[in-house]
Every structure is written in structure tokens, then in C-alpha cells.
């Protein structure tokens with residue numbers, strides 16, 4: 526091909542009406558220009574023969590890659606229930622419907638249907654949270670990290686916040702709770718040591734700080750355990766101590782379970798009700814960890830403090846959007862109606878009997894005609910229940926190169942994420958939604974045939 530015989534962009538547009546319909550004129554023009562530039566470069570470079578691939582097809586492949594969503598569904602066969610990198614909690618049908626409905630048209634997000642006047646978006650999840658937890662008041666924000674930032678900004682800016690060194694956690698992605706806390710303008714008073722904190726450490730810090738000047742905070746160790754030579758006072762004792770010095774006690778639970786994880790053969794995860802029963806003034810937790818809902822940060826506690834938090838300017842900056850409020854309310858309703866185990870995917874996965882997990886792995890094995898079943902472990906993950914795992918049956922495939930096999934699985938549509946154990950690929954049925962079975966098997970078959 527010589528440069529002279531190259532068509533013009535206008536000529537290409539005349540034969541590219543299908544591309545214009547699919548991708549719009551400006552983007553199609555940009556793709557044609559890029560392809561023409563590429564061909565000119567190839568011709569000028571001399572050595573290489575210019576590609577014979579038709580110009581339209583080359584433009585289309587650019588258009589496809591430019592418009593492909595970067596965020597897409599994947600099949601999680603890792604057995605990690607709350608995989609932060611894979612989007613944490615899958616939502617219940619009711620939550621998805623509620624989010625869909627509220628985003629299709631208009632809603633009474635901030636409109637009082639009785640008076641016809643302006644209303645508040647903050648009321649939407651509040652009543653359910655009050656009923657569910659017995660807390661005087663509640664507020665929903667963007668996520669739990671913003672709940673920490675907002676709460677301390679409203680209650681502790683330029684004041685002291687006492688926290689044990691054993692709770693200075695990094696929550697993942699390099700984000701550290703103490704850094705988020707400092708952003709509020711609070712002065713962190715670290716007490717105790719990494720493995721031990723005593724009530725006398727709290728007393729000392731409170732005495733030094735003087736009355737009314739401090740917040741005492743607990744941050745739950747969501748993603749690690751301290752074992753061995755350790756000591757930490759009971760929550761009730763810490764709260765009573767804080768109140769003795771007229772201080773506010775803020776409990777950052779992170780995951781904040783509403784159900785008792787111990788009932789499912791796991792370690793006990795602190796619940797929201799326990800914190801409130803211990804008289805914590807404000808309790809913070811995530812919407813998309815053990816709650817199993819959309820990304821959100823939930824703040825519950827004493828009415829007078831929540832009112833102060835609601836009024837802080839940052840509350841506007843970290844507010845929850847209407848789809849979040851709709852999805853979260855629907856999720857919370859499952860707990861209120863005592864149907865969480867049946868309706869919320871996360872709790873369905875947790876409570877799935879081992880025999881049923883095995884049955885699905887057997888089905889996969891039959892369909893694929895290879896592999897073997899192994900007793901393995903699913904984990905909760907996502908900054909909940911550190912190191913906590915429970916039994917599962919996985920399908921194990923021996924492969925020549927596990928890394929290459931995993932890479933091919935990730936390239937499929939939809940991508941599949943699995944894990945390796947002793948050079949074998951493990952597929953855990955617990956985290957694969959039943960409706961994804963066919964796609965998963967097709968994907969594995971494709972890779973096995975390579």
C-alpha cells in the first residue's frame with residue numbers, strides 16, 4: 526500500500542455507517558484518523574509491510590477497546606466470601622430491585638410526601654436501623670472510613686482521641702485507620718503496647734486530658750489477630766471508664782455483624798448490638814462487609830451525638846446516594862424480617878451445608894470429566910474475621926502451569942478467578958453463584974482444550 530492510495534477520512538465515513546451507528550461519529554472519526562496515522566507510520570518505517578487488515582476492521586478493534594467497560598462482573602471461585610478486590614458482598618434480589626427502581630425515575634429522596642415540602646435523605650434507612658439495633662438515631666454515609674472521618678471531625682476535632690496501640694490497624698490498600706483519624710483534626714493519644722493495654726492505661730490518659738476533652742475509640746482488629754501474651758479490658762469496662770471521665774466512646778467495628786458468626790462454626794465477630802449493650806455512644810460499621818449490602822458506612826448511637834454528626838459540613842461531602850440508601854434499606858429489612866440467611870447471598874454462602882457444597886463440586890467434576898474433590902477451606906476475608914476459615918469442598922484440577930492456567934481463566938468472558946494450592950487449581954463452589962455454574966464450566970472447558 527502506498528501513501529497515495531490511502532482513503533480519506535471522509536471516504537471511510539461513507540463506508541463506515543455501521544460503525545457510526547454503533548459508536549457515534551466523533552469516536553469513529555478518531556478511530557479512522559488513528560488507523561490512517563498508524564498505516565502512514567508503518568509505510569514510512571519501511572522495513573515492515575503495512576498490515577493488509579482492512580481499515581474498517583482495524584478501526585473497529587480500536588472502537589471496541591475504547592468503549593469496553595473496565596469494570597465488569599467476574600466469577601469468584603476463590604472461596605473468599607468478602608473479597609475486597611472482587612467487590613465485596615453480592616447483593617440480594619430485593620436490594621438489586623430496590624436500587625434499580627429508585628434509579629429508573631424520580632424518587633422522594635429529599636421530598637416529604639405528606640407536606641409536599643423538602644425532606645431529608647437521612648430518614649430513609651434510619652427507622653429500620655433504629656428498630657434493628659435499638660439505637661436512638663442513625664446515619665448512613667459513603668463507607669465506614671468516611672464514617673470514622675466524619676464522626677471524629679464532628680466530635681473530636683482539635684480534641685484528644687485515646688486509642689490502644691493494639692488497634693492501630695491498616696485496612697488494606699495502604700489505608701490506615703490512624704491516618705484517617707488524624708484527618709479529622711483530632712490528636713491521637715496512643716496508649717498501651719502492641720499486645721497489652723490495661724484499664725489503667727485508659728485511666729491515666731483520661732486523667733491527663735482533663736474532663737470533657739476527649740473521645741475514647743476502639744478500632745476492631747478486622748484483618749489480623751494478636752495471640753499469645755495479650756491483654757485487653759472488656760469493652761464494658763472501657764466504656765464505663767470513658768463515661769466516668771465524661772468522655773464519649775466511639776466503636777469502629779469495621780464489619781459490624783448483625784448475626785452471630787459463632788452460630789456458623791466461625792469465631793465470634795463483635796456485633797453491633799453488643800457494642801450498644803455495652804453503652805458505646807457511637808458505633809460505626811460497613812454496609813458491604815458482614816452486613817452483605819451495598820457500599821455504605823453506618824453510624825448509630827445517641828441521638829444528641831448523631832444530630833451533631835449530621836450537622837457537620839463533611840456530612841454533605843460523604844453522604845450516601847439514593848441507590849445506596851435503597852439497597853441498604855432492602856438489605857436491612859432482611860434482618861428485620863429474620864430472613865437474612867435465606868435472602869442475603871453472603872449469609873446463604875456462609876450457611877450452605879457442606880453436603881450441598883460437595884454436591885455442586887461433584888456436579889462440576891461430572892460435567893468436566895476430570896479433577897478430584899478435595900476438602901479445603903473457605904474464608905470470610907474483606908477485613909472480617911481474621912484468619913477465620915471454615916470447611917468446604919473444592920474441585921481440584923492438576924495442570925502443567927498453574928499461573929498460565931489462571932491467566933487464561935481471567936481472560937475469558939466472564940473472567941474467572943480461582944486459587945492454587947500445591948500446584949493445583951482449586952474451584953470453591955461456595956462463592957460461585959448458582960446461576961454462574963454454566964459460564965464457569967464453559968470457561969474451564971475452553972482453557973482445558975488449549
Ligand SMILES: *Cc1c(COP(=O)(O)O)cnc(C)c1O
Nearest residue numbers: 668669670745747778779811908
Ligand atoms: C474495613 C474497615 C474500615 C473501613 O471500612 P470501609 O467500609 O471499607 O470504608 C474501617 N475500620 C475498620 C476497623 C475496618 O475493618
